[in-house]
Amino acid sequence: DAGITQSPRYKITETGRQVTLMCHQTWSHSYMFWYRQDLGHGLRLIYYSAAADITDKGEVPDGYVVSRSKTENFPLTLESATRSQTSVYFCATRTGPETQYFGPGTRLLVL
Amino acid sequence: GQQLNQSPQSMFIQEGEDVSMNCTSSSIFNTWLWYKQDPGEGPVLLIALYKAGELTSNGRLTAQFGITRKDSFLNISASIPSDVGIYFCAGQIGGAQKLVFGQGTRLTINP
Numbered sequence: 001d002a003g004i005t006q007s008p009r010y011k012i013t014e015t016g017r018q019v020t021l022m023c024h025q026t027w028s029h030s031y032m033f034w035y036r037q038d039l040g041h042g043l044r045l046i047y048y049s050a051a052a053d054i055t056d057k058g059e060v061p062d063g064y065v066v067s068r069s070k071t072e073n074f075p076l077t078l079e080s081a082t083r084s085q086t087s088v089y090f091c092a093t094r095t096g097p098e099t100q101y102f103g104p105g106t107r108l109l110v111l
Numbered sequence: 112g113q114q115l116n117q118s119p120q121s122m123f124i125q126e127g128e129d130v131s132m133n134c135t136s137s138s139i140f141n142t143w144l145w146y147k148q149d150p151g152e153g154p155v156l157l158i159a160l161y162k163a164g165e166l167t168s169n170g171r172l173t174a175q176f177g178i179t180r181k182d183s184f185l186n187i188s189a190s191i192p193s194d195v196g197i198y199f200c201a202g203q204i205g206g207a208q209k210l211v212f213g214q215g216t217r218l219t220i221n222p
Contacts, residue, residue: 004153031208033209035212040214041214042115042117042199042212042213042214042215043154043199043201043212044212045209045210048208048209050208058209090153090154092153094208096159097142097159097161098141098142098144098159098161098203098208098210099144099156099159100156100210101156102146102153102154102155103153104151104152104153105151105152105153
């Protein structure tokens, strides 16, 4: 099916561990985005990418690393997970003029 | 960073009632978007607005891009149970590819 897949859908980890969240699109859209969703904050942009090998910081990038070696993949890595990174993470692509299509999300719990 | 103030934060209504929610900002936006999020899923685009004063409908949903370009509202007429969810406004500033999201309006419907 065309669209965005995120994996894993659910993840429990411990403080200090490295975690990588995967995002894959079946299209070839240039722009991809990572958001986190927390109660009272809506969706906040972590990082985005305009094309393969081009990434830039969003509103809340601290503690996260991204890469984009292929157009269709945009992994997000928490190098040393903290409890404050417990959240729901959404990947998105730009599908039209200023419009974004979202994946199903990854629920991350950091103990 | 940029902020959108979305209100109300939550609504509890009876089935069949009309719903109105809005977003305001101190900044001027070029595009306003309205998304809906069902439990456990990613946000889905409902309506996109590209011009000040624009009024756009999508079935029972109607949204408007404020004349000042600093606000937008979403109306839902004759609500039904499947309208339950969280509604987000989002705005785009200038030539940036990034979106800024409101905190969301949680809609609950009593049958």
